[in-house]
Amino acid sequence: MSQLADRTKLVKPSVTLAIAAKAGKLRASGIDVINFSAGEPDFDTPEHIKAAAVEALRKGMTKYTDVKGIEPLREAISEKYHREHDLSYRKEDILVSCGAKHSLYNLLQAVVNPGDEVVIPAPYWVSYSDMALLAGGVPKLIPSDEASDFRITPQQIEASLTPRTRIFFLNSPCNPTGATYSRDELLALGQVLSAHGCLIIADDIYEKIVYDGFEVHNLVTLCPEFRERAVIVNGVSKTYAMTGWRIGYAVAGEPWMTGLAKATLYSSNGVSTPTQWAALAAFTTESDFLETSRAAYRERRDLLVGGLNELGLNCAPPAGAFYAFPEVTSISQDSREASEFLLDKARVATVPGVVFGPHGEGHVRFSFSTSIETIEGGLESLRRTL
Numbered sequence: 001m002s003q004l005a006d007r008t009k010l011v012k013p014s015v016t017l018a019i020a021a022k023a024g025k026l027r028a029s030g031i032d033v034i035n036f037s038a039g040e041p042d043f044d045t046p047e048h049i050k051a052a053a054v055e056a057l058r059k060g061m062t063k064y065t066d067v068k069g070i071e072p073l074r075e076a077i078s079e080k081y082h083r084e085h086d087l088s089y090r091k092e093d094i095l096v097s098c099g100a101k102h103s104l105y106n107l108l109q110a111v112v113n114p115g116d117e118v119v120i121p122a123p124y125w126v127s128y129s130d131m132a133l134l135a136g137g138v139p140k141l142i143p144s145d146e147a148s149d150f151r152i153t154p155q156q157i158e159a160s161l162t163p164r165t166r167i168f169f170l171n172s173p174c175n176p177t178g179a180t181y182s183r184d185e186l187l188a189l190g191q192v193l194s195a196h197g198c199l200i201i202a203d204d205i206y207e208k209i210v211y212d213g214f215e216v217h218n219l220v221t222l223c224p225e226f227r228e229r230a231v232i233v234n235g236v237s238k239t240y241a242m243t244g245w246r247i248g249y250a251v252a253g254e255p256w257m258t259g260l261a262k263a264t265l266y267s268s269n270g271v272s273t274p275t276q277w278a279a280l281a282a283f284t285t286e287s288d289f290l291e292t293s294r295a296a297y298r299e300r301r302d303l304l305v306g307g308l309n310e311l312g313l314n315c316a317p318p319a320g321a322f323y324a325f326p327e328v329t330s331i332s333q334d335s336r337e338a339s340e341f342l343l344d345k346a347r348v349a350t351v352p353g354v355v356f357g358p359h360g361e362g363h364v365r366f367s368f369s370t371s372i373e374t375i376e377g378g379l380e381s382l383r384r385t386l
Contacts, residue, residue, distance in 0.1 A: 008134075012130065014126075016037065016126065016355055019339060019352075020349070032347060034347060034349065034381060035374070036350050036366040036367050037349045037350055039367060041241040042369050043241040043289075045241050045278075046241070046287055046289045050278065052280065056277035061273050064269070067261055068092075068094065068095045068096060069270065070273070070280070072280055073277075073280045073283070075091050077089075080283060081251060089251050093251060093252060093257055094249055094250070096247065096270075096271050097235075097247075098268055099237060099246045099248040100233050100235040102248060103235075103248050103250040103260070104203065104233055105267075107233070107263070108132060108134075109135050109267075110263045111259060112132065114136035115137075115164065116136070116137045116138065116166035116167070117139075117165045117167075118139050118140065118167045118169070119142060119160050119165055120357075121142045121144060122141040122143050122356070123150065123176055123363075124357050125203070126355050128171075129357065137167070141358075146314070150177035150325070152189075153188075154191065154192045157189060165198045168201070172204070173206040173207070174320075175205075175321055175356075176323050177325045178321045178325065179318070180216070180318075183222065186222050190222060194226075199230070203234075204218070204233065204234045205234055206238055206322075208239045208294070209294060209297060209321055210320040212298075214319050214320065231251065231260075233249075233251075235248030236283075240289065241289075297322050297368065300372060301324070304324050304379070305324050308366070313327060313328055314327040322367060322369040323368070324365070324366040325366075327363055328353075328362065329362045335354045342385075345385045346386075348381055
């Protein structure tokens with residue numbers, strides 16, 4: 001019998017999927033489960049975006065496109081970065097992918113050699129370390145905790161970078177903690193990184209979801225010397241409630257774009273054509289969706305975080321993204337056990353913090369990309385249980 005490649009054994013089974021499967025079984029047996037585990041907006045995709053996809057289908061826009069994506073979409077992304085971040089990228093510097101994850105995976109495949117270090121601030125989005133392992137790299141974590149609002153320091157970066165460091169990941173706002181770096185903090189991180197030759201990957205997927213007047217800054221804008229050694233990865237999934245449309249993109253100079261294009265050509269040959277026209281409408285059509293959804297997230301955040309703190313689950317309000325990351329050691333020191341307890345006893349589905357690396361232990365992730373009624377119901381169930 002044939003065996004799977006050794007690299008597949010490096011990837012851990014998904015605890016998130018296991019929790020989701022258990023919650024699904026409970027629902028199938030007639031038990032109501034209050035779901036805080038989803039990492040996607042609960043809003044529907046705006047109508048003008050859906051209409052653009054329908055129109056593309058009617059016009060027969062169903063053939064292959066350039067592996068980098070349709071030109072109008074890449075031009076719109078170029079204009080976005082010039083308008084919002086004062087960055088000048090050509091359409092040739094942009095590649096549209098099947099979601100931001102697709103860009104990240106292909107980029108690591110194109111850049112990482114066996115034994116290369118991939119430095120990741122922790123807690124981190126679950127896929128970073130496994131994608132590094134599948135590319136033959138060695139994930140190297142920089143820990144953070146509540147004392148620093150889950151932000152790392154320049155001194156920590158300085159101590160972590162070595163001649164073997166190939167990539168440094170920056171995710172701001174961050175999944176799962178909501179940690180978001182200010183202009184001065186980014187400049188301080190950039191000062192350390194500028195002395196090292198590693199590639200910087202800026203995962204900016206939550207850049208539009210920030211609260212309390214927080215202003216998002218782009219690391220490449222602040223540190224122009226990174227223009228040729230940084231790749232910006234983003235997408236429409238979180239911002240425009242388009243998770244299932246699978247549209248992400250990467251912005252990069254050379255040689256990174258050539259490598260990314262090669263990896264994309266031989267992994268997917270590009271992205272669904274009608275969905276690209278839908279994404280174009282997201283970038284080019286006036287809409288109040290961003291403002292209304294952000295206001296809704298802020299209201300939900302305040303309700304959830306306030307309720308968790310009242311229950312003794314210490315939780316600072318995140319500055320960005322749509323996740324709360326409370327401490328649950330009063331339930332169990334083991335975040336898996338805490339998450340299972342909440343599901344079994346309170347019928348509340350969360351994600352164990354250890355999923356996001358060992359430095360997430362002692363926490364669980366609640367997503368507040370769900371309705372006020374769901375949050376109120378979840379808090380009431382937690383009150384009865386705890």
